[in-house]
Amino acid sequence: MYFGVIFGNARNGRTVYRCGNVKKVGTIMESDKIKIQGNSSDLRAENELGKCNNSEQPEMHRVLELALEAGCILLKNGAEIFRVEETIWHICNRYHIEQMDAFVLSNGIFLTAHQKGEENFARVKYVPLAKIHLGIVTEVNALSREIAAGKLDIEEAFARLEEIEKMPPRKDWQLILASGLSCGSFCYLTQKNTPASCMAFAIGIVLYIFLLFARRYKLSKLIINIVGGGLITVLALIATSLPLPFKVGFSQVIIGSIVPLIPGMAFVNSIRDIADSDFISGIVRMLDALLVFVYIAVGVGCVLIFYEQVLGGTIR
């Protein structure tokens, strides 16, 4: 097969050659599949090919670590399984690692690679579930495109990846305000009741302050959702029992305020994973989404029971 052309020898004994559309200086890798042209460089190229196994080894570790790191960041911030696999594959392919197997689950990546039948790299990486940050997913995706196009060398790619990982989430006030906004407007969408959606707006703000607090102290998902559901209900009960001139049912307020707790990412990604036949990850994420709904229901239900049976209130 014909993939590239050797131009000749540059200074300090390194070879200049072309592989595909990329001009390279340095050691020829076997996987570059160079067709040797011209007489003078024949011998040199043969020598280079002989040496390439030893000199490439550390390089291969770096590449696989880059691929693993990129996959880990993607998975952590809410990408689908096939996107993670594809990114790992693209990066490995770009740097000519062909004998590579990646197995990605919803919270772990298994990556092995070997060359010439001799095993060289095996890593299992546990990826804890974290909060979603679709901005990071977008950036890593763009980076993967650039790597696949051959625009970046490996150290630059590492630097970029580190930069992306440190990308901060939106400012707290923006998040809080956006949460209030979505609560208020979804309440209005389903209920068509202006006072109720104003209350939902306020409750959405309080709820998100609680969520930020909970994430800072890394509370478990169970606690966050049960307490979140309870908090909404308490606030809605208080808001609707205020002596106001208009009539607001507290169900209306709760339906709007529940929105920031809805596990949209887990739900959508589980469906997409199942559609791609990644059944294990899909089922795990589906269970995650279902459990979050159950937790919210438990939180809301407990407060309602307490209100009705212990405090003797009537539920309108």
Next chain:
Amino acid sequence: MIQNIVCSFLGTVGFSVVSNVPREFALYCGLTGMTGFVTYVLLLTYMSPAFSAFFATMLVVLLSRIFAVWRKCPITVFLIPGIIPLVPGTYVYYTAYYFVMNELSLALAKGIDAMKLAFAIVLGIVFIVSIPRQFFSIQYWKKQLSHHKN
């Protein structure tokens, strides 16, 4: 209707900010969510909620795939906020509510309604996601057309 349009747009944009979608894509997210919900409401006069949710979801996914190919970014960015207005949060709440109020038959009815809607959304997503990727790129169709002519 104007209220529906404005509120679904604002709500989806709000949710996209909460899930840290890059700033330049927030508008597209809002557009996706708005289209989905308006379709849902319009279809509701002709068919059952599950069916309208199915068609609305198909539209949402189609739109997000087009945006994703156009802006060269993951489809998730548009899909997650876009689907939120259709997620049956109301039904889930009423299931829990009637369950607590000890009206079990009503709770069951609402729960099954929620399941129906969820399945409709699942089917809508699966149908559109299964369309091969090249169908969404303009180059592919140009190539097909020129093949046809020759």
